[in-house]
Amino acid sequence: MSFLNRNVSETQIRLKDRLWLYIFSILVLFLLIVPSLVVIPMSFSGSQYLEFPPKSFSLRWYEAYFFSSSDNGMGFNDWMGATWTSIKVAVLTIFVATPIGTMAAYGLSNSSARVRGILFPIMISPMAVPIILVAIGLFYFFVQFKMVNSITGLVLGHSLVAMPLVLIIVLSALRNYDMNQEKVARSLGASRLRAFFEITLPQIKFSIISACLISFLTSFDEVIISLFVSGGDNSTITRAMFLALRDQIDPTIAAISTVLIIISSGLLLLTQLFGDKKD
Numbered sequence: 001m002s003f004l005n006r007n008v009s010e011t012q013i014r015l016k017d018r019l020w021l022y023i024f025s026i027l028v029l030f031l032l033i034v035p036s037l038v039v040i041p042m043s044f045s046g047s048q049y050l051e052f053p054p055k056s057f058s059l060r061w062y063e064a065y066f067f068s069s070s071d072n073g074m075g076f077n078d079w080m081g082a083t084w085t086s087i088k089v090a091v092l093t094i095f096v097a098t099p100i101g102t103m104a105a106y107g108l109s110n111s112s113a114r115v116r117g118i119l120f121p122i123m124i125s126p127m128a129v130p131i132i133l134v135a136i137g138l139f140y141f142f143v144q145f146k147m148v149n150s151i152t153g154l155v156l157g158h159s160l161v162a163m164p165l166v167l168i169i170v171l172s173a174l175r176n177y178d179m180n181q182e183k184v185a186r187s188l189g190a191s192r193l194r195a196f197f198e199i200t201l202p203q204i205k206f207s208i209i210s211a212c213l214i215s216f217l218t219s220f221d222e223v224i225i226s227l228f229v230s231g232g233d234n235s236t237i238t239r240a241m242f243l244a245l246r247d248q249i250d251p252t253i254a255a256i257s258t259v260l261i262i263i264s265s266g267l268l269l270l271t272q273l274f275g276d277k278k279d
Contacts, residue, residue, distance in 0.1 A: 036261055038052055039254050039257045039258060039261070040254075040258050040261070041053060041054055042054060042251065042254040043061055043062070043251070043254035043255040043257065043258040044057045044058065044059070044061075045057065045058065045061070045251060045254070046058035046060065047251070048251070050249055050251050050253075050254060061251045061252045061254060061255040062255045064079075064252045064255070065079055065080075065252050065255045065256055065259070066080070078235075078240065079237070079240065079252070079256070081233070081235075082235050082236055082237040082239070082240040083237045085151075085154075085230075085233075085234055085235065085236055085237070086219075086220055086236040086237045086238065087220070088151065089151060089154045089155055089158060089219055089236065090158070090215075090216045090217075090219035090220040091216065092151070092155045093155055093158045093159050093162055093215050093216065093218070093219035094212045094215045094216055094219075096155055096156070096159040097158075097159040097162035097163045097166050097215045098166050098208065098211055098212050098215055100159070100163050100166075101162075101163045101164070101165070101166025101167040101169075101170060101211060101215075102166065102170050102208060102211070104123055104163070104167050105166070105167050105170035105171040105174055106170070106174065106196070106200075108120060108123075108167075108171060109171060109174040109175065109179070110179070123163075123164060123167055124164040124167065124168065125164075126160050126161050126163070126164055127161070127164045127165075131161070131224045131225070132224055134157075134160065134161065134224075134225065135157075135224045135225045135227065135228040135229070136228065138153070138156075138157045138160070138225060138228065138229055139228040139229060142156075142157075142229060147229075148228075148229060148231070149229070149230060149231040149232045149234055150234060151234055153229045153230075154225075154226065154229055154230050154234065154236070155219075157222075157225040157226075157229050158218065158219035158222050158225065159215075159219075161218060161222065161225065162214070162215040162218040162219060165211070165214050165215070165218060166211040166214070166215060169207055169210055169211040169214065170204065170207055170208060170211055172207070173204040173206075173207035173208075174200075174204060177200065177203055177204060179200075181199050181200075181203075182195045182196065182199045182200050185198070185199045213267050213270055216267060217264055217267045217268070220238075220260075220263070220264075221238065221260070221264060222236075222238065223236075223238040223239065223241075223242055226238055226239040227239055227242060237256065237260075241253055241256055241257070
């Protein structure tokens with residue numbers, strides 16, 4: 001098998017020397033993909049209950065999601081209403097998390113190493129703290145201001161967990177950006193704000209677009225914070241799915257999960273496409 005002796009890098013590492021790494025990576029990917037491969041066929045099942053492999057195929061559960069009532073009492077207004085709430089909150093999260101994360105990244109990139117070393121761990125702390133603790137803290141905080149079960153509370157809660165991701169993405173772009181270009185513009189009379197929007201922003205725009213997509217995806221898939229903060233007419237689709245699974249296993253959940261998988265995969269693909277572009 002001569003292809004195993006083929007060099008895979010400039011350091012003369014042969015393919016067979018990394019064969020274990022490729023096998024391990026394929027195994028991990030397989031374990032990550034299998035749940036999706038199980039859920040998608042179940043969404044097309046004609047059975048009244050979840051079953052794999054399906055004995056018959058039907059679009060009844062997609063119809064139950066988009067057009068009619070399901071067996072657990074979740075009707076059109078509930079399922080689709082929760083879906084539109086999730087979309088609305090995710091879009092609003094973009095407009096909150098992305099500007100704040102971008103400004104934080106810009107500030108850190110222009111700070112001293114000491115200040116950056118102190119502030120950076122604080123700003124990304126929502127990623128380090130267990131999400132259940134974040135949700136409990138937000139719940140008790142929002143109760144004081146009557147923001148529980150509100151769109152505002154959801155947007156602020158989701159922005160809290162999305163902002164660190166925006167910070168990391170934009171900060172990485174700024175580290176590869178020559179800040180001297182902005183300094184030249186400022187030396188010629190441009191204000192810092194104008195220099196940023198006319199010089200810096202166009203060169204990191206693809207990273208910011210990627211950050212926007214990640215913010216949307218983070219909010220759209222968030223369930224723990226939504227369980228504590230949302231409810232009533234402002235329930236998100238992930239919360240509605242969790243409660244439906246708790247009360248009764250409805251195959252409509254598989255159809256909704258398939259739709260969410262398609263949306264999430266599409267956004268991740270767009271993120272990779274924008275990430276491959278040079279700022």
